[in-house]
Amino acid sequence: MSALFSIALWLGAIAVAAWLFRRLGQYASDNAPRFRDMSYGVAFGYVLGVAAIVWLALAYVASLSSDTAVANKFFFLGMAINGFLVFAAAAWVFRWLGRKIGTAGTRKLFRAMPLTASFGVLIILIYAIFSVFAGVIAPYGQDEILQGVAANIVPGGDPNLGGNPDFPLGTDQIGRDIMSRLIYGAQNTVGIAFATTLLAFFLGGSLGFLAAVVGGWTDQVLSRGVDVLMAIPSLIFALLLMTIASVWSSRLGIPLTVFMVLIIAVIDSTRVFRLARAVGQNIVVMDYIEAAKLRGEGMGYLVFREILPNATAPLLAEFGLRFCFVFLTIAALSFLGVGIQPPLADWGTMVRDSAAFINYAQFAPKAALTPLLAAGAIALLTVAVNFVVDWMLHRSSGLKE
Amino acid sequence: MTDTLVEIRNLWLEGRSDEQWNPIINGVDLTLKRGEVMGLIGESGAGKSTLGLAAMGFCRDGVRISNGSVKFDGIDLLTASAATKRGLLGKRIAYVAQSAAASFNPAHKIIDQHVEGPTQHNVMSRAESEADGMALYEKLRLPDPEKIGFRYPHQVSGGQLQRAMTAMAMACRPDLIIFDEPTTALDVTTQIEVLASIRDIVKDFDTAAIYITHDLAVVAQMADQIKVLLKGDEVETADTRTMLSAPTQDYTKSLWAVRSFERPLKAPVVAGSVPVVSVQNVDAAYGKAKVLHDVSFDMHQGRTVAVVGESGSGKSTTARCITGLLPPTSGQISFGGEVMPADYRKRSKDQLRQVQMIYQMADTALNPRMSIGQIIARPVEFYLGLKGREKRAKVDALLEQIELEPSQYYNRLPSELSGGQKQRIGIARALAAEPKFIICDEVTSALDQLVAEGILRLLAKLQDDLKLSYMFITHDLATVRAIADEVVVMKDGRVVEAGPKAEMFQPPHHPYTDLLLSSVPEMDPDWLTNLLDQRGVDNIGDSAVGKM
Numbered sequence: 001m002s003a004l005f006s007i008a009l010w011l012g013a014i015a016v017a018a019w020l021f022r023r024l025g026q027y028a029s030d031n032a033p034r035f036r037d038m039s040y041g042v043a044f045g046y047v048l049g050v051a052a053i054v055w056l057a058l059a060y061v062a063s064l065s066s067d068t069a070v071a072n073k074f075f076f077l078g079m080a081i082n083g084f085l086v087f088a089a090a091a092w093v094f095r096w097l098g099r100k101i102g103t104a105g106t107r108k109l110f111r112a113m114p115l116t117a118s119f120g121v122l123i124i125l126i127y128a129i130f131s132v133f134a135g136v137i138a139p140y141g142q143d144e145i146l147q148g149v150a151a152n153i154v155p156g157g158d159p160n161l162g163g164n165p166d167f168p169l170g171t172d173q174i175g176r177d178i179m180s181r182l183i184y185g186a187q188n189t190v191g192i193a194f195a196t197t198l199l200a201f202f203l204g205g206s207l208g209f210l211a212a213v214v215g216g217w218t219d220q221v222l223s224r225g226v227d228v229l230m231a232i233p234s235l236i237f238a239l240l241l242m243t244i245a246s247v248w249s250s251r252l253g254i255p256l257t258v259f260m261v262l263i264i265a266v267i268d269s270t271r272v273f274r275l276a277r278a279v280g281q282n283i284v285v286m287d288y289i290e291a292a293k294l295r296g297e298g299m300g301y302l303v304f305r306e307i308l309p310n311a312t313a314p315l316l317a318e319f320g321l322r323f324c325f326v327f328l329t330i331a332a333l334s335f336l337g338v339g340i341q342p343p344l345a346d347w348g349t350m351v352r353d354s355a356a357f358i359n360y361a362q363f364a365p366k367a368a369l370t371p372l373l374a375a376g377a378i379a380l381l382t383v384a385v386n387f388v389v390d391w392m393l394h395r396s397s398g399l400k401e
Numbered sequence: 402m403t404d405t406l407v408e409i410r411n412l413w414l415e416g417r418s419d420e421q422w423n424p425i426i427n428g429v430d431l432t433l434k435r436g437e438v439m440g441l442i443g444e445s446g447a448g449k450s451t452l453g454l455a456a457m458g459f460c461r462d463g464v465r466i467s468n469g470s471v472k473f474d475g476i477d478l479l480t481a482s483a484a485t486k487r488g489l490l491g492k493r494i495a496y497v498a499q500s501a502a503a504s505f506n507p508a509h510k511i512i513d514q515h516v517e518g519p520t521q522h523n524v525m526s527r528a529e530s531e532a533d534g535m536a537l538y539e540k541l542r543l544p545d546p547e548k549i550g551f552r553y554p555h556q557v558s559g560g561q562l563q564r565a566m567t568a569m570a571m572a573c574r575p576d577l578i579i580f581d582e583p584t585t586a587l588d589v590t591t592q593i594e595v596l597a598s599i600r601d602i603v604k605d606f607d608t609a610a611i612y613i614t615h616d617l618a619v620v621a622q623m624a625d626q627i628k629v630l631l632k633g634d635e636v637e638t639a640d641t642r643t644m645l646s647a648p649t650q651d652y653t654k655s656l657w658a659v660r661s662f663e664r665p666l667k668a669p670v671v672a673g674s675v676p677v678v679s680v681q682n683v684d685a686a687y688g689k690a691k692v693l694h695d696v697s698f699d700m701h702q703g704r705t706v707a708v709v710g711e712s713g714s715g716k717s718t719t720a721r722c723i724t725g726l727l728p729p730t731s732g733q734i735s736f737g738g739e740v741m742p743a744d745y746r747k748r749s750k751d752q753l754r755q756v757q758m759i760y761q762m763a764d765t766a767l768n769p770r771m772s773i774g775q776i777i778a779r780p781v782e783f784y785l786g787l788k789g790r791e792k793r794a795k796v797d798a799l800l801e802q803i804e805l806e807p808s809q810y811y812n813r814l815p816s817e818l819s820g821g822q823k824q825r826i827g828i829a830r831a832l833a834a835e836p837k838f839i840i841c842d843e844v845t846s847a848l849d850q851l852v853a854e855g856i857l858r859l860l861a862k863l864q865d866d867l868k869l870s871y872m873f874i875t876h877d878l879a880t881v882r883a884i885a886d887e888v889v890v891m892k893d894g895r896v897v898e899a900g901p902k903a904e905m906f907q908p909p910h911h912p913y914t915d916l917l918l919s920s921v922p923e924m925d926p927d928w929l930t931n932l933l934d935q936r937g938v939d940n941i942g943d944s945a946v947g948k949m
Contacts, residue, residue: 037483287766291830294724294745295783296753309770 014051018044056081075365091119113391120387127381131186140177142184143343149175155373156366163366169373172353178370181345182377188340189347190381193327196261196268200326201319204269208276209303209311212284223277226270234267235332242338260339264329268322275318279311313393320389324382331378350374406576406609407433407456412469414451414460414633425451425464426633435576436607440624440641442614442656444849445820447630449613453579456611457494458486474576492522495570499582501562505554511565512550518572530572537568540605541598560591564598571602578603578610584619588711588876589920596622596922597933615849617656618922621645622929629653641926656850657924664861666903667886670701675738677702677838677870678723678756683732685722692718693729693894700838700887703864705871707885707902709878709917715894716874720840723872724756737837754784757831761843763823767815773800773826774811780833799829803859821852828859838870845880857884878921882906890914 022043025035056077063078065071071078095118098110110118130137140146155170155178156163163170169179211219229237245259283289284307292306331348333339340346354371361368414426426448433439433456441449451464458471458478471478473494478486495518498504506514512534519530531550538546541564554562563583570578583599584592600623603610612623620627620641627644629636629652637650648654676699685693693715700706708716721727723734725745734741736755742748760766767776777796781787787795797807803825815823824844831839841860845853861884863869875881881888881902888905890898890913898911910918919936922928 287760
């Protein structure tokens with residue numbers, strides 16, 4: 001009850017402050033249009049924003065406090081602010097470098113790039129490097145159980161809190177280096193998710209455009225087929241198919257991962273099909289498609305040369321989202337034991353394995369960090385991909401402002 | 402109370418594009434007295450609409466007023482508070498947009514949107530405003546004025562919607578109405594009705610108006626004064642009669658001269674010669690709805706057949722039958738004496754090559770992701786099998802033919818061209834196939850008059866050089882007068898009248914042809930008054946069509 005009361009009190013104080021702010025503004029600026037025509041909602045927004053920034057600054061100071069009880073309370077917030085500042089600075093430096101170095105074309109690209117996009121590009125680049133050179137960068141193997149090293153070493157490398165400077169991100173429950181597994185995870189999880197999404201887009205996109213161009217019976221058959229697939233809850237459907245595939249994979253000697261890629265791609269391609277068909281139908285009615293048809297062009301030319309270039313913007317946006325969903329589906333399947341098989345490192349599995357540590361968050365935040373490392377890796381990539389996709393969308397749609 | 406209602410002094414407006422502010426209006430003055438109608442004319446991009454909105458003290462997003470003043474009845478709109486402006490807009494200043502269909506909220510009944518202004522501004526109660534709305538509908542000669550307001554916007558026609566919008570603007574009896582191209586999207590027979598009603602109601606209530614349009618003949622009927630704009634600069638201002646009879650500036654003279662473009666009459670078709678394309682007794686239907694009834698006409702080499710009629714008369718459907726997109730249910734299309742397969746998919750590449758099309762909207766007719774070079778090169782490669790340097794040379798030759806410099810335009814995207822240039826690219830793409838016959842579907846109706854004239858001249862020149870035949874679909878009789886050799890008039894899917902141009906523009910006419918001809922606005926400022934005197938309000942436009 002007191003919490004509710006204090007929230008009401010704060011909001012009331014902000015409301016009064018907002019009124020005062022507008023009044024003082026009008027008085028101080030001699031009734032300039034900026035303050036005169038400012039609606040109360042806008043004034044409230046300004047004051048609320050300032051209050052939020054002040055609170056964040058206070059919380060950040062508290063997270064640095066020498067009193068562990070106070071510092072622990074704001075540990076994660078402090079980390080988030082640190083991370084935000086570091087990444088923002090890194091993105092800025094990266095963009096600055098991009099503007100100085102490289103060919104005229106890339107420099108021009110960087111000059112028009114917003115900070116969010118350069119952050120996204122930077123993160124994706126780092127992930128790409130990690131996934132390609134995982135074997136070189138990672139200090140240990142992904143399935144290497146280190147002899148004579150304790151399991152469950154806390155991240156941070158501080159011996160007083162149960163860390164070990166040799167393993168800055170700690171070890172997992174059977175004594176494998178978490179940093180190495182995170183780096184290998186980039187290879188496994190990201191690589192597989194990327195391949196799956198590409199396949200889903202190839203399948204769904206080409207069939208969707210085909211349905212849009214041909215129409216009639218082809219459209220009906222494809223669309224109803226997709227409806228049937230979409231009617232089954234996707235995770236349960238994937239689980240069912242994976243169970244069947246696990247029998248086949250041992251009989252045929254094909255790795256289960258290949259089946260997983262195919263199954264998720266087919267299930268996800270239904271969503272892509274829907275989008276591609278809807279976008280395609282809008283393009284098909286354009287006069288330039290009619291002109292191409294009357295010229296006698298074949299289906300391949302129509303789909304890949306006339307329609308596809310005009311559908312890239314919505315498809316790219318969907319790609320960013322779909323990639324993240326595929327990612328999460330793989331993590332979910334791994335969690336249920338049918339996805340990426342141990343001992344291969346996978347971020348989804350890693351979160352599951354150490355999920356119990358989240359309970360320590362209140363008194364030992366560093367121990368609770370263990371599951372969050374892999375989860376953070378997923379989140380960071382998701383955000384980065386979406387930033388880049390937003391930017392590409394902005395560019396390709398020709399929106400200037 | 403002064404006589405001057407709107408006073409704009411030295412107004413400068415800028416618009417933001419490509420990360421910088423570019424001038425849109427450069428120091429324009431405008432003075433409007435009470436009860437006076439000012440016509441604003443100019444090409445697209447001249448700043449007409451921006452100036453019209455600025456007269457309301459309003460700027461679109463990305464536009465700012467950099468200098469000058471706008472005074473409405475002594476109130477400075479640029480420094481007035483938001484509250485003061487809210488009290489003026491909708492109550493004393495109203496706005497009628499170009500497309501009523503896009504401006505009405507499709508989810509609410511017309512009368513509900515009508516009463517919003519008066520009730521919000523506390524001018525009338527809801528019941529009073531509803532009754533007043535019906536009175537206005539009657540004044541604007543809308544059919545069934547008691548009930549039409551209770552329909553949704555999609556349930557009434559475009560011309561009726563435009564009049565309902567005018568009624569809505571009148572709801573608070575404003576001192577000033579801005580009309581932004583209110584009849585541009587309408588057929589001639591619909592336009593004339595809307596024009597007559599707008600003119601009457603503006604006069605009856607002694608409302609001042611700013612009438613924005615690019616159609617000179619329309620503005621001649623409506624305005625007391627005309628202001629000509631060119632790229633944000635004022636060219637000249639004068640009262641309507643002076644402006645029409647004695648324009649002083651070259652630009653204004655060139656605008657006036659557009660209407661005089663006419664080709665010499667050609668010798669009649671030699672009897673017995675084989676037509677390039679012959680439409681024979683064609684019936685066509687969309688699903689079960691029959692849209693063409695027994696349409697027949699011939700098109701001969703090197704001649705232009707103009708197909709005229711309002712929207713929905715079956716002009717474009719006939720073109721779709723000829724191209725094979727819509728196979729006729731009966732009848733046939735023959736090409737140089739030889740019967741063509743009805744479905745375009747069954748036609749050979751060479752048959753497809755012979756018939757080319759130029760579209761109305763160059764924006765949707767050119768793939769926005771292909772460069773000009775790619776667009777023109779594709780048919781060259783596809784039909785003529787040219788590759789590499791030969792292909793490039795052919796594309797360059799085509800670009801020169803349409804009077805565009807090849808080296809400048811080859812790599813550009815359609816979005817980097819103006820409307821007229823895009824239409825020229827459409828022409829080049831059709832020419833690339835080396836056809837005998839080209840269908841021009843309303844090719845000039847989306848263009849400004851000067852640009853449209855350029856396109857017409859180009860088409861005429863190409864016809865003389867290449868002995869092309871055109872089927873020219875249009876609803877604009879001025880265009881027909883300019884370039885047609887034969888005219889086919891269509892109504893409700895039937896050919897009403899057909900013959901050489903010289904005969905068609907001479908009486909006696911079929912009554913429908915007569916109505917079409919009489920509905921085309923002329924440059925004479927007394928034209929509408931005389932027409933109304935001659936025929937009476939119930940015998941013009943759509944109401945007359947209904948009686949046929």
